[in-house]
Amino acid sequence: MTLTTTEGAAVDFDAAPDRYKHWRLDLDGEIATVNLLVDEAGGLVPGYQLKMNSYDLGVDIELYDIVQRLRFEHPEVRSVVMTGGLERMFCAGANIRMLAQSSHAWKVNFCKFTNETRNGIEDATQNSGQTWIAALNGTAAGGGYELALACDQIVLVDDGSSTVSLPEVPLLGVLPGTGGLTRVVDKRHVRKDRADLFATKSEGYRGATAVEWGLIDETVPRARFDEVVRGRAQAAAANSRRPRQATGVVLTPLARTEDRDSISYSHVTARIDRDARRVDITVQAPAERPPADAAAVLALGVDYWPLAVTRQLDDLILRLRTNEHLIGTWVLRTAGDSGTVLAYDEQLAELADDWFVNEVRHYFKRTLKRLDVSSRSLIAVIEPGSCFAGLLLELALAADRQYMLAGVYEDVDPDAEPATIVVAASNDGAYPMGNGLSRLESRFWGHGDGLAAVRAELGKPLDAEAADRFGLVTVALDDIDFADELRIVLEERASLSPDALTGMEANHRFVGPETIETKIFGRLTAWQNWIFIRPNASGPDGALRRFGTGQRGDYDLNRV
Amino acid sequence: MSIDPRTGPAPAPTGPLSTIDYSERIPNNVNLAEDRRLQRALEGWQPKFLDWWKTLGPALPTKDVYLRTAIAVGRDGWAHFDHVPMEEYRWGIFLAERDPDRVVNFGKHKGAPAWQEVPGEHRADLLRLIVIQGDTEPASVEQQRILGETAPSIYDLRNLFQVNVEEGRHLWAMVYLLHAYFGREGREEAEQLLKRNSGDVDAPRILGAFNEETTDWLQFFMFTYFTDRDGKYQLGTLKESAFDPLARTCEFMLKEEAHHMFVGTTGVQRTVERTAELMKEHGTADILPYGGIPLAVIQKYLNFQYSVSLDLFGSEQSTNAGNYYTSGVKGRWQETRRKDDHVLLDDTREMRLVEDGRIVTKTVPMLSALNLDLRDEYVADCANGVRRWNQALEDAGLDERLTLPHEGFNRKVGVYAGHHVSPDGEVLDEAAWQASEGEWLPTAEDRQAVAALMVPEYEYGKFAGWIAPPQTGINDQPVEFDYVHLAEEGLV
CATH class of the missing domain: 3.90.226.10 (2-enoyl-CoA Hydratase; Chain A, domain 1)
Structure with a gap:
């Protein structure tokens, strides 16, 4: 439905x-x-x-x-x-x-x-x-x-x-x-x-x-x-630091193709498997290296890959969240060249003081936060040909679990390069979560030594064995086990109570300090959502339903 | 495969069958050669299994044993008999034929096609059931490890070894399922099956009865009769599973299990026959001085093995059993022959329990009492053997009879746990129980007396004095056939 x-x-x-x-x-x-x-x-x-x-x-x-x-x-x-x-x-x-x-x-x-x-x-x-x-x-x-x-x-x-x-x-x-x-x-x-x-x-x-x-x-x-x-x-x-003489970037309409079971953009595709109640989302790395400088970046405008991919992800998340309630598991993949992704990652850091790049960075940050508060199970799948590096690694780190193929699919493409992931400086603070921590810090909350070990590997490609050893993936399996394990995991996930999963995931995702944001999405929202389903609000005699009828709500007076 | 000139080739198969490929390192009919994952897993596990067999398998050194080996899984002609060095026994993976039209026959998925893969939703349940079943198979081999040293005949020794290798194969069957369908977790569980050991304080077998010592041959026969029969009934429920590979595995295991039942039934029967003979000959029930096992001691052994085997069925009321049924993971005994809706949501049944010192009956939802349903089937089956044994007593003109004790007797699991119930079904207090326990369950003296009779008899065709010879040999061979060739050191 x-x-x-x-x-x-x-x-x-x-x-x-x-x-x-x-x-x-x-x-x-x-x-x-x-x-x-x-x-x-x-x-x-x-x-x-x-x-x-x-x-x-x-x-x-x-x-x-x-x-x-x-x-x-x-x-x-x-x-x-x-x-x-x-x-x-x-x-x-x-x-x-x-x-x-x-x-x-x-x-x-x-x-x-x-x-x-x-x-x-x-x-x-x-x-x-x-x-x-x-x-x-x-x-x-x-x-x-x-x-x-x-x-x-x-x-x-x-x-x-x-x-x-x-x-x-x-x-x-x-x-x-x-x-x-x-x-x-x-x-x-x-x-x-x-x-x-x-x-x-x-x-x-x-x-x-x-x-x-x-x-x-x-x-x-x-x-x-x-x-x-x-x-x-x-x-x-x-008091503003915005530039006095600058040209804006017009947010032109998103090019999107849709049919019943898929939504596609230039860098993001989503294919829905309705029977499995799952969507496979693939984020594509840019084909081209980043433009030379801030002026060239601005000239690209909405076509600058980091902005384009962010807009597409943002739109996809909103559409799936609002229109596809039965699709409970989002499987996140990336495809393309990690080196190119990292080149953009570096550029976003280098040009962070540029007003436009600054906007792109914060927009990507907000879009990741949308993912964090989405009531869907997020599973990252890291396979040969993927590019979970720098800013795109954030997608894997935002996921509830990360499944990484060790080696290659022998029967499909034995000559492929085994997947690696790359933790970059941007993963260590450029895109904080609502709790004020990076996803990396959140992952290693209470494990300062684990975090320090990963920080020593910044910029290095980590294969499945290393990613597993550093605690960056949930499991690393070779191709003999991978597909079946993933299938079973996804089926198992789909069989669990959606409500319990939403609650569980929201609890696990936000470790550490409370902020206004975590309080709003945690304490305030959770209580509100409970109150919404209570008869005192939404029952036939509840206050919400009776509003405007001239009658006040008729309450069950027990405190819970 | 060589054809023994004395035994001839195996009978030509007549039923539908898929041939087992013995050209492979691991004989199988699951197309192992083309399954890289399974191959790697099993080939990694095989040396560990052989190590386990050498360390914890039969202790008596033998050259070779006249063993039955499966060669095809069809209705007929699935077995071949030959002398085989035990460590070279071709343990392999055999599933019953696949019925492409098979559907789920019960529970909420009733009518849907049977599952050819593990549904993620039921992975945890299926894994647990297979691990528990798998854990019992090597356990009994461990329990029976030293029995060969006191075998009452070469014929019985061969039967013991046959049971042992088949339990080993049943372990293979469960390990196959773990390896083929449960990925890394399955492989880890398969290794654990060899790491837990019967009676090991640190890593015992999962179920209590499989940590009990098998002290002597009478207990071995009782074990194969009562405890292996529990296995038969558990397999019978898994044979109904919606998970088709499990169903097919268990279907074939049941064929092998029938032999174990035979060993138990005839073993107890031959013991009873000899006891009856001695009782008549000497006109007394106290035949111990004449080298026989008194009927009262046989009854105590029966009481013990029967009651601990009833515990294996678990609590009479079980939410798990109901969930397994509803989800299609595990059916009832002879599910398809039952005349009901196979969903059971509205059905009830009677259940006995102890209340205020009395055994009372209450009505409970059927779905909650499926362990009891299975146990009832088992109890009825157990009674058949007891009838056979009593026939031997009657034939000998004796009035004494063996009986199955009350279902509440000596129970540690379920509604009777924590209560004392006599073999006649009388609820007792602690003192009354203590006073009579020794009359109902084997005492240390009883076990010692039986153990004293357990002297090996390795001469072909000869039998220890406490047991009668069988009517016929194995596979139409004579009773005195050289079923086992002991190694030199075994003879010493």
Whole structure:
């Protein structure tokens, strides 16, 4: 079964400014203004109206597109103001009727994507020199306030009635699931008793209290609102390291061919085996060596292999995650020349200070993070002809298990070169996970000597025996065992409880320190997903289902 | 293969068969020559097996033994008899013919084609079952290692060795499955099968009964009758497996197992015949002074071996057994002849257990009680042999009879574990049990007395005084045939 919108169409993540229904992007030199004005009738799925600037997945897909385009297409933009196009209401958050009518899987996937987009906004502020400022021209409720929380600064209009609020607990019997609870205490450092008051008071707080408690940075009367926001935007822009004279890279539409069981791009292919509930994903190394310098890299733009392959992977992950719920195992392979991959790897490090290369690096980082939080079993298969080196090795390190063929397939291609993997400097910090550690550090968490041993091998091709010895692969088997072992492993995986696997994988993938991100995808999301399936929220008398009927939720009063 | 002028060639096969290729280092009918993986695995394992055989196989040195070797797996003509030095016995891999139309006959996959590969979902279960079955095969060889030194006749010695080599082949059969279908993990398990040893404190065999010492020939006969019969029933359930290679392996093993049953049945029978003869001759049950084994001691040996063999069936109620059945991994005895839906979701049965000092009956879901189902089949089969033995007593004009003890007697596994039940089915307290245990189970004195009678008789055609000769020899040979040629040092 493909999870689809009720029209039967799979969800598409292709967005473009000329097709935005819900947002308006105004560019004014170094300051961009992102204006939310949701088309009430423009929901992705029939059955609800997006009133009061409430959003659904379709609204968020456009927001994601905006965040990406600002980073790649607009090097001149140094701060971004997010505001609303309605009077007195900035944004009412996720649409409740949409949530109430959605399947559990849909809600979970929706929250995951919106969380990733909020994290992307923070990433733009931190790593792109594009500071996001929330200009709340009216009330920001629930997911609306959570959008603001993702921004670096929050300014709320002081009109005597506009508030910020997280009404999910008191009104809906669920959590603010897009990082609200986490960011209030962890990012904005609101005292926990005040956070408790805030998250249980459905109408929220007006500007003065909100400022005092730290929920927002400033509250300004309507007359001075634009001026203050602009002042903040200009100040932020002044601190940005983005280049003054640069040409952006237009994110042209992705070339993608699809049929029922495959999705292909120029560097990434995915073949679905529906009976086995598995998809075989192959990432292709570039054919050409990297271009000479930053100017040549920029000239290639979207065709620069690291960006092209990242866009394709990103799109594939989103499509598989949203549209292919039954495909529980993703098998990751690479194909091509490791040397060429490593040449790009080195270039990405050398030109890291270039604004465009910087964007590519962070985009690849975010895409890997998407993989980390995908509720699918990830199995890397390392065979002759593969190129798990440097940045592509990250795919193997992100996987739950790594199966490496020792030697070659004697019956298929006895003259092939046995596979090797190469750990590069980039694996040691360029693409951190949500926990702030590299995947290499995460793999060797608590084993400093193992990590040190691998660090001594940076840049060297490691064959199966060495990869196994250094603890970089789960098993290394020769061709006599490999195919059968892999088949059995994949079948066995497919037979286990999908829910238990999701939980297990999420636990194993994130070792070490907690960060806002790991808390959001772990603590907040796990509790939210539990609450979502409880009758108190989603039962016929639950608060979520009863919202808007004039009746409140009828709760089972047992604490669990 | 040479044809012994005294025995002639093997009978021409008449049933469907696939010929075993003896030109290979490892005889087989699984196309080993073309399976590189299997070849490498088995050729690596073979020397370890031979080492094990030399170290822990039969201790009595022999030149050669008149052994049966499988040459084809069809209904007839699958065996060839010849004198073979035991270490040169052609252990190999023989599966029953494949039925291309075979389907799963029970459980949730009922009606689907039988599995030709291990489904990942059931790998762990299948691996465990095969390892447990495989572990019992070499165990009995180890247990019976020194029996040759006290063989009551050359005829019996040959039967012991035949049982031993066939247990060795059954180990090969299980190792084949491990190597062919379970990759590296399978190879590791296959090695472990040789590393665990019967009675070894550090690395014992998996099942308790296979760590018990085989002290004497009466126990050997009891073992082949009762404990090997458990093996037969376990194989019978695996023969139904949806995993076709396992089913075909076990089907052929069952044919070989029949010989072990024969050794046990006739061994006990001949002991009982001799006992009856001596009882009549001397007009007393106490025939020990006349070189016979008293019937009471035979009964105690029976009680012991029967009860420990019942333990091998596991708990009467078992979630594992139910899961194995539902998933198609392991069926019931004679599954296809059963007249029910072969899914059993709604079926129940009666089960006895001890409650408040009494044996009571309760109704339990059938799926939860499949171990008991199999055990019931086994118990009924065991009763047949006892009837035969009692016929010998009746023929001798004696009133004494052998009986199978109650199912709860001397049990360490299942619902009777932790309770004391007399052979008649009376629930006893600890004191009552202690007072009578020696009347029901062999005491150290009983075993010593039997052991004292175990003197070797290596003259062709002669038999020790405690056992009667058989009616006929092996493969239509005379009883006095030279079934075993002992090595010089064996004769000393």
